[in-house]
Amino acid sequence: MSLFLSLTVISVLYASANAGISWNAAPFNPPAVPLAVRSPYLNVWLAQGAGAQLNDVWPTFWTGSILGWAGYVKVDGTTYTFLGSPGNNGTQKAVQKDLTWTSTQSIFIMTAGGIDLTANFLSPVDPTNLVNQSLPFSYLAVSVASNDGDSHSVQVYSDISAEWISGNDSLIANWNTTTGSVLIHQVQLTNQSMFAEILDHTQYGSAYYSTSNTDGVTYQTGEDLVVRGQFIANGTLLNTQDTEFRAIQDRWPVFAFAHDLGTVKAVTGPVLFSVGHVRDPAIEYIVATGGRQNRSLYFWSQYSTVDAAVVDFHADYGNALSVAKAYDAQVQSDASKVSSNYADIVALSIRQALATVELTISRSSNGSWNTSDVMTFMKEISSSGDVSTVDVIYPSWPIFLYTNPELGKYLLLPLFEYQASGQYPNQWSVHDLGGPYPQALGHNDECGNMLIMTLSYTQFTSDESLIKAYYNLLDQWTLFLISDSLVPANQLSTDNFAGALANQTNLAIKGIVGIKAMSVIANLTGDSSKADNYSSISSSYAEQFLEFATSTSGHHLTLAYGNDSSWSLSYNLYADKLLNTQIFSESVYQMQDAWYSNVANLYGVPLDTRHTYTESDWEIWMAAIATTSQTRDIFIDSVQKYASSGASNVPFGD
Numbered sequence: 001m002s003l004f005l006s007l008t009v010i011s012v013l014y015a016s017a018n019a020g021i022s023w024n025a026a027p028f029n030p031p032a033v034p035l036a037v038r039s040p041y042l043n044v045w046l047a048q049g050a051g052a053q054l055n056d057v058w059p060t061f062w063t064g065s066i067l068g069w070a071g072y073v074k075v076d077g078t079t080y081t082f083l084g085s086p087g088n089n090g091t092q093k094a095v096q097k098d099l100t101w102t103s104t105q106s107i108f109i110m111t112a113g114g115i116d117l118t119a120n121f122l123s124p125v126d127p128t129n130l131v132n133q134s135l136p137f138s139y140l141a142v143s144v145a146s147n148d149g150d151s152h153s154v155q156v157y158s159d160i161s162a163e164w165i166s167g168n169d170s171l172i173a174n175w176n177t178t179t180g181s182v183l184i185h186q187v188q189l190t191n192q193s194m195f196a197e198i199l200d201h202t203q204y205g206s207a208y209y210s211t212s213n214t215d216g217v218t219y220q221t222g223e224d225l226v227v228r229g230q231f232i233a234n235g236t237l238l239n240t241q242d243t244e245f246r247a248i249q250d251r252w253p254v255f256a257f258a259h260d261l262g263t264v265k266a267v268t269g270p271v272l273f274s275v276g277h278v279r280d281p282a283i284e285y286i287v288a289t290g291g292r293q294n295r296s297l298y299f300w301s302q303y304s305t306v307d308a309a310v311v312d313f314h315a316d317y318g319n320a321l322s323v324a325k326a327y328d329a330q331v332q333s334d335a336s337k338v339s340s341n342y343a344d345i346v347a348l349s350i351r352q353a354l355a356t357v358e359l360t361i362s363r364s365s366n367g368s369w370n371t372s373d374v375m376t377f378m379k380e381i382s383s384s385g386d387v388s389t390v391d392v393i394y395p396s397w398p399i400f401l402y403t404n405p406e407l408g409k410y411l412l413l414p415l416f417e418y419q420a421s422g423q424y425p426n427q428w429s430v431h432d433l434g435g436p437y438p439q440a441l442g443h444n445d446e447c448g449n450m451l452i453m454t455l456s457y458t459q460f461t462s463d464e465s466l467i468k469a470y471y472n473l474l475d476q477w478t479l480f481l482i483s484d485s486l487v488p489a490n491q492l493s494t495d496n497f498a499g500a501l502a503n504q505t506n507l508a509i510k511g512i513v514g515i516k517a518m519s520v521i522a523n524l525t526g527d528s529s530k531a532d533n534y535s536s537i538s539s540s541y542a543e544q545f546l547e548f549a550t551s552t553s554g555h556h557l558t559l560a561y562g563n564d565s566s567w568s569l570s571y572n573l574y575a576d577k578l579l580n581t582q583i584f585s586e587s588v589y590q591m592q593d594a595w596y597s598n599v600a601n602l603y604g605v606p607l608d609t610r611h612t613y614t615e616s617d618w619e620i621w622m623a624a625i626a627t628t629s630q631t632r633d634i635f636i637d638s639v640q641k642y643a644s645s646g647a648s649n650v651p652f653g654d
């Protein structure tokens with residue numbers, strides 16, 4: 001099933017919701033600003049909504065629950081809060097001056113008395129380097145500079161709470177601190193529940209908060225009021241550890257660092273912090289004959305301890321920042337070829353999309369890591385929490401084709417292997433791998449999606465391994481489409497919240513393109529008689545389809561056969577373009593284009609005539625297949641308008 005997220009309000013006007021914002025925002029103020037967004041469990045946002053400064057509210061998990069993350073800067077003896085909402089105990093609030101975000105960075109500039117502080121939240125995206133991409137860590141780099149020409153005495157402080165390790169703050173945590181070239185606070189539940197979640201938070205593994213061990217650094221763990229109070233009073237911490245392990249919410253233990261930067265005039269820093277959450281194993285996966293396999297994040301192939309990975313992550317910051325800037329510029333340049341609003345939407349989506357997946361490897365029988373066995377798993381965030389849901393992978397598929405199609409292959413592999421193992425009883429394709437995440441233990445109609453994704457992967461990479469290894473499975477799914485797709489039974493679509501319906505035209509389109517995709521696959525493998533047969537079946541279906549599906553006015557496709565006044569977003573036509581199968585003629589696209597421009601609302605075109613809501617993912621697919629730039633921009637600009645409206649404060653809808 002698909003996500004039913006934030007792009008739900010079509011007709012409500014919020015045009016002036018963020019009129020009170022005083023800072024400069026580029027490209028705009030998004031619903032939530034990504035702070036540390038790298039995995040389903042390291043997924044931390046500033047719920048910005050109609051306008052919240054970095055120090056107006058606490059950072060939150062994607063669900064909205066608080067993740068304590070505090071920051072102070074002390075300037076000539078006066079303490080200012082710059083991050084989080086740790087209370088006003090003799091402190092002032094820095095004033096947000098600027099927010100700039102890109103595909104990988106969210107950069108805030110805050111004025112605190114005589115200095116300006118820059119906080120860069122960098123969540124690296126390195127899709128072709130599997131070691132780096134699988135490291136569940138993000139950077140916070142803080143630099144300061146005088147803003148009035150004078151020198152100032154400056155100390156910087158930051159901590160996290162134990163809220164990062166559980167969805168239940170009554171549970172007992174323990175922690176410790178190591179002091180090598182990087183200072184590392186590690187915190188975890190005393191009772192670890194393997195593979196378990198509470199309210200979407202993981203219940204095992206550890207959170208890490210680290211900082212570089214440079215001159216003037218101090219650390220402390222203990223009750224929030226005490227540790228923060230120490231910094232406020234003194235500007236340094238005591239290098240002590242509180243070892244009275246207790247519940248997350250019992251005199252809230254925090255894990256803090258302070259850096260004394262001395263006298264500052266020119267740009268000083270950055271002071272580097274990193275935050276992460278690591279579980280091992282990451283995924284429990286079903287293998288042949290009901291067996292279970294533990295799978296670990298890819299980075300373990302390079303590191304034998306988390307601390308070693310953290311030390312390298314810190315040492316690599318300079319390089320990571322240049323790689324990030326180059327990546328941001330590449331995305332900006334590629335996406336700007338469509339439009340500036342499109343580039344903004346892509347930049348806002350990249351971290352979020354890649355953080356829904358985890359890259360894993362298994363062990364060989366002798367215990368060594370098997371880096372030939374890479375599989376990626378996706379968490380279906382914000383609805384069922386299932387693993388590797390085919391119709392949630394499907395709308396995100398273009399971002400994998402763009403960033404690195406291999407990541408797409410690694411996402412499809414566990415689905416293929418599970419179904420090839422014979423444990424799945426149906427003729428049609430599985431919907432997901434069970435759940436909730438991270439237990440991929442199987443689940444007992446996603447045939448078109450699988451065919452379309454598999455062929456597009458093959459076309460993008462010329463790697464025929466998937467179509468060769470799973471040819472029979474792909475053919476089996478096609479037979480299901482041949483019997484079911486022209487006249488789709490009464491069923492839910494991916495937009496399951498919209499309700500079940502027979503004869504949905506958009507489902508028929510996907511099935512018909514799926515049959516044609518198998519024709520191309522058969523042709524690639526030299527099976528030309530099958531290729532010819534499936535090609536003629538799909539052409540004949542497409543012809544019959546247009547008779548069933550075109551409204552009598554001839555102005556649009558209907559939502560369901562025979563219901564003349566109905567219509568829907570025919571976003572599955574995207575597959576016909578992506579694969580260049582040319583099953584539907586240009587006149588179909590032109591008819592749809594002309595229609596949508598008549599029925600667009602403030603935030604876009606409704607999903608279908610049953611409701612007024614829509615989905616940002618399908619609007620963007622509609623933009624991709626538009627025949628005119630005017631229609632394309634109706635879709636893109638309405639998604640941008642929604643994202644910049646202040647109408648929501650949750651992470652961007654799918």
Ligand SMILES: *[C@@H]1O[C@H](CO)[C@@H](O)[C@H](O)[C@H]1NC(C)=O
Nearest residue numbers: 167168169170171172198199
């Ligand atoms: C949270 O933990 C407490 C203490 O173990 C327990 O009593 C409570 O039921 C738990 N709540 C949830 C939602 O797990």
Ligand SMILES: *[C@@H]1O[C@H](CO)[C@@H](O)[C@H](O)[C@H]1NC(C)=O
Nearest residue numbers: 174175176177178186188206
């Ligand atoms: C910190 O605690 C974790 C979990 O108990 C443990 O694995 C690790 O070895 C400890 N580190 C130190 C330096 O004590």
Ligand SMILES: *[C@@H]1O[C@H](CO)[C@@H](O)[C@H](O)[C@H]1NC(C)=O
Nearest residue numbers: 170171172173189190191192
């Ligand atoms: C850990 O779990 C066990 C069994 O559920 C329970 O007896 C014990 O009290 C728990 N310990 C803590 C520290 O929560």
Ligand SMILES: *[C@@H]1O[C@H](CO)[C@@H](O)[C@H](O)[C@H]1NC(C)=O
Nearest residue numbers: 087089225226229230232233
């Ligand atoms: C203020 O800080 C002092 C330590 O300097 C601490 O004892 C006190 O509890 C704090 N009060 C609040 C409301 O944070």
Ligand SMILES: *[C@@H]1O[C@H](CO)[C@@H](O)[C@H](O)[C@H]1NC(C)=O
Nearest residue numbers: 077232233234235236237238
């Ligand atoms: C801060 O603590 C240090 C070490 O205990 C002490 O020498 C210094 O005087 C204190 N400074 C302030 C302003 O309290």
Ligand SMILES: *[C@@H]1O[C@H](CO)[C@@H](O)[C@H](O)[C@H]1NC(C)=O
Nearest residue numbers: 194280281284291292293294
């Ligand atoms: C997977 O890891 C868990 C936790 O370490 C362990 O209890 C379980 O036995 C492992 N399963 C397999 C199949 O190795």
Ligand SMILES: *[C@@H]1O[C@H](CO)[C@@H](O)[C@H](O)[C@H]1NC(C)=O
Nearest residue numbers: 126129131132316319320323
């Ligand atoms: C990624 O990983 C490699 C080695 O695994 C390392 O040398 C490199 O600096 C890392 N960082 C980036 C940003 O590529």
Ligand SMILES: *[C@@H]1O[C@H](CO)[C@@H](O)[C@H](O)[C@H]1NC(C)=O
Nearest residue numbers: 363364365370371372373374
């Ligand atoms: C490593 O994984 C690959 C792909 O699953 C498999 O073919 C190979 O046998 C595995 N190697 C070992 C040593 O287990």
Ligand SMILES: *[C@@H]1O[C@H](CO)[C@@H](O)[C@H](O)[C@H]1NC(C)=O
Nearest residue numbers: 363364365366367368369370
């Ligand atoms: C474990 O098996 C792998 C794959 O067969 C092999 O490359 C590696 O050398 C083996 N390691 C040990 C310690 O035997």
Ligand SMILES: *[C@@H]1O[C@H](CO)[C@@H](O)[C@H](O)[C@H]1NC(C)=O
Nearest residue numbers: 487488490502503548561562
């Ligand atoms: C579905 O459409 C077909 C072809 O137009 C029609 O024969 C059939 O009655 C329709 N089914 C339903 C349930 O409307």
Ligand SMILES: *[C@@H]1O[C@H](CO)[C@@H](O)[C@H](O)[C@H]1NC(C)=O
Nearest residue numbers: 519520523528531532533535
């Ligand atoms: C199969 O491929 C050949 C060679 O590219 C092409 O001429 C033919 O039209 C293809 N057949 C189908 C059904 O796509």
Ligand SMILES: *[C@@H]1O[C@H](CO)[C@@H](O)[C@H](O)[C@H]1NC(C)=O
Nearest residue numbers: 478479482529530533534537
């Ligand atoms: C085409 O494929 C369908 C479905 O497998 C089959 O029923 C039909 O006999 C095939 N036709 C030809 C001419 O091979």
